[in-house]
Amino acid sequence: MIGLWMAVDAASVFRAGRLSSESLEALGRRRLTRLLRAAAATEFYGGRLRAAGIGGRDPLLERDPARVLAALAPVGKQELREAGNRLLLGGKTRPQWRSSASSGSTGEPFRVHYEPRAWAMLKHLVKLRARHACGMGPADRVVLLDAIPVGGSRAGLAGAWRVARISVLQPAAAITAEMAGLAPDTVYGLPSALLEVAAVLRARGDRLAVGRIFTSGELLRRPVRDALADAFQAQVFDIYGSSETKEIAWQCPAGGMHVNSDVVRLEVLDEAGQPVADGMEGELVATLLVNRAMPLVRYRLGDRGTLLLRRCGCGRAFPLLGVVTGRQADVLVLAGGARVSPYTITCALERIAGMLRYQVTQLDANRLRVRAIVEPGADQVGVAAKVRSALRSEVAPFLDAEVEFVNRLPTGPGGKFRVVQPLPAAVP
Numbered sequence: 001m002i003g004l005w006m007a008v009d010a011a012s013v014f015r016a017g018r019l020s021s022e023s024l025e026a027l028g029r030r031r032l033t034r035l036l037r038a039a040a041a042t043e044f045y046g047g048r049l050r051a052a053g054i055g056g057r058d059p060l061l062e063r064d065p066a067r068v069l070a071a072l073a074p075v076g077k078q079e080l081r082e083a084g085n086r087l088l089l090g091g092k093t094r095p096q097w098r099s100s101a102s103s104g105s106t107g108e109p110f111r112v113h114y115e116p117r118a119w120a121m122l123k124h125l126v127k128l129r130a131r132h133a134c135g136m137g138p139a140d141r142v143v144l145l146d147a148i149p150v151g152g153s154r155a156g157l158a159g160a161w162r163v164a165r166i167s168v169l170q171p172a173a174a175i176t177a178e179m180a181g182l183a184p185d186t187v188y189g190l191p192s193a194l195l196e197v198a199a200v201l202r203a204r205g206d207r208l209a210v211g212r213i214f215t216s217g218e219l220l221r222r223p224v225r226d227a228l229a230d231a232f233q234a235q236v237f238d239i240y241g242s243s244e245t246k247e248i249a250w251q252c253p254a255g256g257m258h259v260n261s262d263v264v265r266l267e268v269l270d271e272a273g274q275p276v277a278d279g280m281e282g283e284l285v286a287t288l289l290v291n292r293a294m295p296l297v298r299y300r301l302g303d304r305g306t307l308l309l310r311r312c313g314c315g316r317a318f319p320l321l322g323v324v325t326g327r328q329a330d331v332l333v334l335a336g337g338a339r340v341s342p343y344t345i346t347c348a349l350e351r352i353a354g355m356l357r358y359q360v361t362q363l364d365a366n367r368l369r370v371r372a373i374v375e376p377g378a379d380q381v382g383v384a385a386k387v388r389s390a391l392r393s394e395v396a397p398f399l400d401a402e403v404e405f406v407n408r409l410p411t412g413p414g415g416k417f418r419v420v421q422p423l424p425a426a427v428p
Contacts, residue, residue, distance in 0.1 A: 001096060005120035013125040016262040017133065021317040028261050031289040032065040038292035043086035045295060048072055069265070069298065074273060074285045076300040077102075077110045087294050088113065097293050098123075102243035112244045118291035122246040126260050130250040133316075134212060134237050136186050143182055145175065145189030172196035176208070185211040187232070191218050191225075192409075195357060198231035199373075210234040216241065219324065219342070219419060223350050240324055242301055245286050249321040256312030257321040263290050266321070267298070268307050278309035279322065304331075332422045334396055335365040342420035348394035352386045354378035359409045361421045369402045371409055380405050 016027065039045035040056035052071040054060060060068055085091050093099075098119040101111040114122065136142075142163045150170045166178045168190065176197045179187070187194070187210050194213065201207055210232040216239035225236050240257065241247040248266060249259045259266050267275060268282040276282040284303045288296040306322030332340040345360055349370070357373040370387050374380060384403035391399045 001116045002098075002120045002124070005117040006124055009117070009121055010125055013121060013262075014129050014132075017129050017316060017318075019262075019317060024261055024317050028265060028289060029065060031262070032069065032265060032287070033061050035287070035289050035292065035295060035297070036061050036065055036068055038089060039295040039297050042089055042295060043091065044080075044083040045072075045087075045297060069287060072298055074269065074283075074298040074300050076302075080296075080299075081110055089293055089295075094293070100243055110244060112291075112296065113294040114291050115293040118288075118293065121290055122263060122288075126263055127247055130239075130247065130252075130258075130260075131186075131214075133252055134214075134235075134250075135253070136212065140185040140211070141182060142186045143179055143184040143188070145187070145193045168193040172200050176200040180208055186214070187212075187234075188214045188216070191215045191220050191228070192357075194228050194232075195224055198227050199356070201231050208232055212237060214239055216247075219346070221346055221350055221419075227356075240321060242286075244296060244299065245288050245301070248286060248301075252312060252314045252316065254312055254314040256314060256316070258312065258316055258318035259307075259321050261319050264288055266307065266319070268305065279306055281306050281323075284324070332362050332420070333365070335398060338396065340395055344395055345391075345420050348390040349387065352383060352390060354383050355387075357409060359419060359421070362423045363402070364423070366398055367400045367402065369404060371404045371406050373407065373409065374405060 016024065019027065036049075037056055040049050040054075040061075046056065049055070049068070049072070052068075054068055054071065058068075080087060085093075093113055096116055097113045098116065099111050099113045140162070144163060144165045145168045146165045147169060148165055148167045150167045164178075164182050164184070166175055166182075168175065172193075175193070179197065194215065197208075208231065211234060213228055213232055213234045213236045215228070215236060220236075220238045225238075228234070228236050235253065237251045237253075238257065239247055239251070240249040245264055247260060248264050249257045251257050265287040267285045267287075268280070269285055270276050270282050281304055284301045284305050285298050286296065286301055287298055303324055305324035308320040308322045310320065311317070312320055331342070332345070334340055349355070349358055349360075354375050355372050355378075356375060359371045361369045361371070363369055368391065372383065372387070374383055383405075387403050388401050391401050
């Protein structure tokens with residue numbers, strides 16, 4: 001059934017990438033109306049809409065669906081998990097539905113169910129549209145660095161694509177050897193996993209030429225992007241999304257981070273839940289427009305970021321996602337109640353010469369621990385002094401840091417790497 005829906009919708013999905021901004025907005029508005037009507041038929045969202053004075057047949061759903069959407073408060077994983085089957089259309093799952101679960105890297109694993117048509121569009125067609133725009137073709141040899149069991153790496157045909165999966169849960173040298181043996185044209189992976197492969201190549205004085213690299217799952221900082229581009233002689237494209245929504249935004253060859261606004265509506269909200277001005281940072285909230293099996297309406301992604309008013313030089317009309325500055329839960333609360341974004345920390349540290357990778361853990365309101373991997377022969381005393389100086393001058397003048405030099409940094413569920421780890425008490 002997935003293949004059938006891919007055949008039915010392929011042309012319209014690819015055509016959406018060439019629509020004008022007015023046509024994209026009209027498509028999004030129609031899909032939002034249908035989505036809200038489906039949501040009104042569920043026990044959970046139906047109750048929320050009725051509490052806002054809106055019924056499933058309210059003319060406002062057709063006339064101004066954005067106004068209806070704004071009447072609903074954003075929801076997070078915990079609230080949706082507690083809702084259970086009340087989120088589902090018809091109150092129960094159906095055999096033909098597909099599902100996926102988050103890795104639990106936020107401490108809140110969560111499963112979402114999808115209609116076959118929505119799954120075909122979100123899991124396959126929207127991704128293929130973006131990859132095609134980045135130059136990937138059906139003959140590409142594709143490697144996915146994935147959190148599968150060691151020894152579970154497998155190669156074979158996946159639809160029209162030649163795909164191999166390599167476990168990131170094994171030593172970087174083993175990953176590097178498998179990648180070299182497969183000679184991929186395209187590689188997908190977490191930035192941290194790819195960076196470990198790059199470090200192996202650098203230690204050997206070697207490079208592994210790849211046509212293109214796609215990264216997702218972690219913040220892609222500029223020094224990491226540059227290191228990957230050098231090690232793999234490839235253009236690096238970042239992807240933003242979540243297990244629940246699939247891909248929300250993707251980077252094109254011109255550098256713009258395009259929001260897939262035909263399938264997802266992305267909002268940036270302030271602490272009061274109100275939209276912020278274009279270019280201002282706030283909480284990212286997503287409404288999935290094409291899945292009626294289990295509607296996600298104003299879903300808190302757990303990240304902070306910006307939306308941009310300008311258009312991309314490539315000419316596509318999709319809205320542009322600005323900087324994603326980190327997870328809401330990764331915001332540090334310092335002495336006096338000052339809240340510091342992970343982006344502020346990384347901007348302070350990434351310019352320090354000799355430091356290849358690092359991880360910051362908050363110890364208390366005045367102290368951080370910085371674990372660092374440095375270049376061979378680097379002056380560790382000098383690097384440590386620069387770390388403390390940068391944090392005091394660019395983050396907070398009272399901030400102290402314990403600097404520890406290591407050979408490897410720990411990862412979390414699914415092999416994901418958290419650059420900044422706040423105190424548990426700092427999590428909202």
